[in-house]
Amino acid sequence: xxxxxxxxxxxxxxxxxxxxxxxxxxxxxxxxxxxxxxxxxxxxxxxxxxxxxxxxxxxxxxxxxxxxxxxxxxxxxxxxxxxxxxxxxxxxxxxxxxxxxxxxxxxxxxxxxxxxxxxxxxxxxxxxxxxxxxxxxxxxxxxxxxxxxxxxxxxxxxxxxxxxxxxxxxxxxxxxxxxx
Numbered sequence: 001x002x003x004x005x006x007x008x009x010x011x012x013x014x015x016x017x018x019x020x021x022x023x024x025x026x027x028x029x030x031x032x033x034x035x036x037x038x039x040x041x042x043x044x045x046x047x048x049x050x051x052x053x054x055x056x057x058x059x060x061x062x063x064x065x066x067x068x069x070x071x072x073x074x075x076x077x078x079x080x081x082x083x084x085x086x087x088x089x090x091x092x093x094x095x096x097x098x099x100x101x102x103x104x105x106x107x108x109x110x111x112x113x114x115x116x117x118x119x120x121x122x123x124x125x126x127x128x129x130x131x132x133x134x135x136x137x138x139x140x141x142x143x144x145x146x147x148x149x150x151x152x153x154x155x156x157x158x159x160x161x162x163x164x165x166x167x168x169x170x171x172x173x174x175x176x177x178x179x180x
Contacts, residue, residue, distance in 0.1 A: 022162030026077075029161060032152045033074030036087060039149070040067025054097070066090040074156065077165020084157035091150035099143035105131045108142035 040063075043050040047064040048057030055063075066086030073083035098104075109122050111132040119134025119141070121127060135141040161167045 019163060022164050025156070025159065025162035026164045028152060029074045029077060029080070029156065029165070032149065032156070033071040036067045036071030036074065036149060038071075039145075040064050040069075040071060044068060062086070063090045063093070070153075074161075077161035077167055078170075080161035080165060080167050081157050084153040087153035088150055088157060091146045091153065094146045095143045095150070099136075099146065102136040103127075104136045104142050105129055106143050106147060107131075108134070108144070 043060075043064045047061050049060065050064070051060050066083070067090060070083035070087045070090075073079050074087075103118075105119070105128055107122075107130040108119060109130055109132050111122070117134045118136070119127075119131030122130040122132040131141075
């Protein structure tokens with residue numbers, strides 16, 4: 001009985017939450033899930049080689065699964081802790097191995113609508129935190145989006161999907177069947 005409950009909690013991630021908080025979690029799951037799907041969608045065309053030779057093909061495939069598949073899981077509210085963990089790891093790797101080596105700041109602020117060069121200091125913030133304009137050789141030029149997804153996924157890992165998720169429904173269905 002205890003083992004089933006532990007496994008159920010691990011897989012379906014039921015955490016205590018009220019209806020009001022669950023509405024907030026639903027909104028966060030829907031928006032972040034859709035964003036992750038859109039982030040992973042272009043990678044579906046070449047799921048084991050979208051990053052070139054930078055990473056082994058299997059790790060690239062896991063990144064696509066965590067972004068595209070994890071986004072679907074978040075929208076449905078199924079396996080929220082597992083999907084969130086995958087997204088957290090993927091975004092961490094993206095920041096650590098793509099943004100940091102290219103010296104991307106966390107925030108790239110568009111001030112002059114000039115995208116030439118690496119960017120300029122912004123209001124005296126350290127260059128690792130914020131740059132005005134410019135871009136990096138890697139693409140977007142900032143770690144902002146990856147960091148945002150990482151934090152959202154990490155929070156969902158800890159709090160779960162809420163009452164309005166398939167995790168909640170399935171956990172209660174499984175627990176009801178085991179107590180009969």
